[in-house]
Amino acid sequence: MGSPGSGKTTVGRLLGDRLGKRVIDVDNDHLESYWNMSVADKLQQVGGDQFLQDEGEALLNLRAEDSIISLSGSNPMHPAAMEHIQRTGMVIFLDVQHDNIVDRLERMKVNRIVGQGRGVPMIDILKYRQQFYEGNYDLRILCEDGETQESIADKIVKSLGEFKSPPHRYTSTRSNLGKGSAENHKSFCDVVLEGLAPDKGLYIRNGAFPKFTPGELQRLLPLSYQERALRILEKWIHPDDLHPRLLGNMINNAYSLSSFNCHKVFPLVHLRGNQYLMELFHGPTASFKDAALQLMPQFFQHSLDTKEDSNTRYLILVATSGDTGGAVLDGFAKHAGPRVGVMVLYPNQGISPIQKLQMTSMTGDRVSVVGVESDFDFCQSTVKKIISNPDMADKLLESFGCKLSAANSINWGRLLPQTVYHITAYLDLVQTSGIKMGEMVDLCIPTGNFGNILTAFYAREMGVPIHRLILASNVNNILTEFFTTGRYNLRNQHLRQTISPAIDILKSSNLERFLYHMTDGDFDQIKEWYSQLDKDGHFTVPTELVNKMQDIIKVDWCSEEDCKSAMRDTFQETGYLLDPHTAVGKVIADRFNQGDRPVVIASTAHYGKFAQDVYSAINKDDGRLDLNPAELFEELGARHPRPAMHWTLGNVVEKAPVHRTVCGADVREIEQELEKFVEKCWR
Missing domain, CATH: 3.40.50.300 (P-loop containing nucleotide triphosphate hydrolases)
Incomplete structure (x- = not known):
């Protein structure tokens, strides 16, 4: 045809x-x-x-x-x-x-x-x-x-x-299902629904990475973000799982002007010199998480309608370091039906006031937002423990017809859509900066849970000319140590709260997928390392693997003062306000910048979500400390920065919290709260 x-x-x-x-x-x-x-x-x-x-x-x-x-x-x-x-x-x-x-x-x-x-x-x-x-x-x-x-x-x-080939081609990073019988393989819809594999591994697509030739990438240049997304994602998703017609409808629904207040969806903006910002914050909750979470709930609802009977319900259990929670709540509220509920766990003292208000002000019959008196790593490990608990699964299914799943980037359907904007950033750079198709660029990404930089790695493997991936950490720099020494060591590590809370993470889930790729799918080795991590709090990879990883990803970290200086200096020199996470990326990008190729920095959130810290940074901590969020927005707006204030955040600060539940750092207490919520939803 x-x-x-x-x-x-x-x-x-x-x-x-x-x-x-x-x-x-x-x-x-x-x-x-x-x-x-x-x-x-x-x-x-x-x-x-x-x-x-x-x-x-x-x-x-x-x-x-x-x-x-x-x-x-x-x-x-x-x-x-x-x-x-x-x-x-x-x-x-x-x-x-x-x-x-x-x-x-x-x-x-x-x-x-x-x-x-x-x-x-x-x-x-x-x-x-x-x-x-x-x-x-x-x-x-x-x-x-x-x-x-x-x-x-x-x-x-x-x-x-x-x-x-059969569409059922997803296996866990910790099992040999890829070498087993066909009935053990999982389809795209299966892994979207399950989230976490039964063996606690992460699902991965079998086989080689889909590829674009330079000529095919050239064909994508004049297309819209939505058109590019379809051509990229249909290379990953078998049409027996999700037909291109349906996929295209979902993409258009996800990235409409009503959800992303920008025709380019994620525009590429020149900062200065050879540095560019990939603005990933134009969605409804002002962070890069919207890129996946306006699409993934549609994947989930389609999978639910396709794979389960009409009486099955699902509770999406989510841990957030600040941005994922609001994006999950918004995405599922818009795109999922009455058989899906959402429960979000967040560190009660570890996110910004506006991030917290985005979540706690969310209304809905099947929404629960719970603070936890611990850090993100505890919240994330709790989600994995609850989802992997067979007794809890049996109880919820028998009593309420309810199954559990996840919407963090441990879920393949949540991770995959992020690949699109990395490819699009390169295409936009070719269109606007004067580089030719095939010329190399560097990509710098503030990194916590490793999902964003993993999808940049996928873009590179698909044929996008990315020379270096640059991983930027804050003082919670366990990834910098790992890529430098090969030791992943959680012993005696204490998470430090910073002004870049979304990357305040010590146990980076998606690193497991990257190691699976780097070891050519050695599931036995992955299982051994992560069993040792769970048991002893550490593992070490061989020097040969460290060298292989360093050929692809460069790493460094910066202090809080470095981050604040980057926000202040960048604003004074360019009029551009960085959020603290993007500022971390800017610091590290500067260190690796040799001026020989363009550098694209992932701008992962709008500065308005961290208004107090940004205001303090550009005022050298001499600004007023008694301003409420609305007053902070007014003060920042009076400086006429670029970009302008985000289109949704002004409404958020006018809302009142409706979710006030806080649990201790106790898995059983959280399980009891979950059971009460499920009973309320579907008794």
Whole structure:
């Protein structure tokens, strides 16, 4: 399937030769014999509108098995005919650049295209038809500018092999399910629902990373964020799990202007010199977590509707270091149904006042927000313990028909969407900075739980020209020590509260996935290391692995004073206000910056979420300490910074908290609170 002139007939014949199948060209082998006249004569006889109807009716009478069918360019414009074709077999879309098609049609002197001859430019006909192709394919073949039809046929053969493999291809980082029987494999929908694997490992997709060639990345340049997201994510998600049509609808729903107050969604902004900021805070809760959590709840609801019976409920149990909680609550409130509830655990003294108010002011019948008198690491380990507790699982299922899952980045469906904005940042850099496709860039990411930098690693593995990934830590610098020495040591470590609370983390969950990739899927080794970490509080990896990791990721950390100075100096020199996490990234990016390539810093949150600390930093701690959040916003706004105040935060500070429950650092106490909440939701 594809536009007129996309090469369907020639590619179809090449595939027929390579796969040993009969080839049916709808125009030449079916329509002309069915009508007993040429397609051009039929079009001239009945006109464009009637032609589409007659063509669709003829296609409904096509019966074929074990064949390659080359559709006409207008077949997808007849809905009933395309439903018939989709029932017949797999639909492959040759997505060819329109300029290439126009050139080819002019050379071929084609005269049998509906709409041709009415004075409408061919490029406009092709753009109009794109919508019909977008809604009807199972597999997209993204064709490069000027790519040969032999190369396109090779792509199809390779993609067919991947397509026909079972969609149930996710396994735990701690088990050998990938080498076991097929029934032990998990599908995308399975792992989205489960969150954490039964063996306490994290789910990972089997097989090689999907790839983009430089020519395919070039094709993504003129596209919107939503269009890029579809082409990226459909490479990861098997259409039997989530059809591209549904995936595209979810993406458009997630990244609408009503949720992201920016047409670019996550714009790339020049800071100074060779440094750029990837602004990831334009979503409804003003942090990068919105990128995944406006989409993941839709994955979850689809998986629930697909995999479970209509009586099954789910409680999403979430630990947050500040930003995830608000994003989870907003995303599930918008995109999930009445069979899903959300319970958020946050460190009571470890997040900013505005982060806390974003969560505690959230209303809803199936929402619970619970403070915990401990740190994020305790909250996260508690979530894992409760989800992995078989007695709790049996009790909730038997009494309330309720299962547990997670929406932290331990959930694959929560992690995967973040890959998109790293790829998009590179594409935007090519469009705006003058670098050429294929030139290298560095990416610097403030890092706590390792999810954000892991998805940047995925973008790199997919073919994006990222030279170095730079991991930026605050004083909770266990990751810096690990990447330097190979020792992951929690013994005698005490989490320190900082002004960058979202990366106040000692036990970084997604590091496990990275180590799985670095060891080529050595699940036995991963299981051994993490068993030792749980038992003894430490593990050490071999020097060879340390060297391998250092080839990809550079690391460093900064002090609180360094962070404050970066906020103050950057504002004085550029007028740009950094939040404390982005300031950590700026400090570390400066240390590694040799001026030889662009550096993109992930700006993970809006400064307004940390207004007191930002205000104090730019005033050298001499500013007033008695200002409430609304007054702080006014003081900061009076400086006319860029970016402007976030569009949702002004409303947040006017709200009153409705969730006031605080538990001690006791797993059983939290379990009891959870049971009370589930009973309230679904008794």
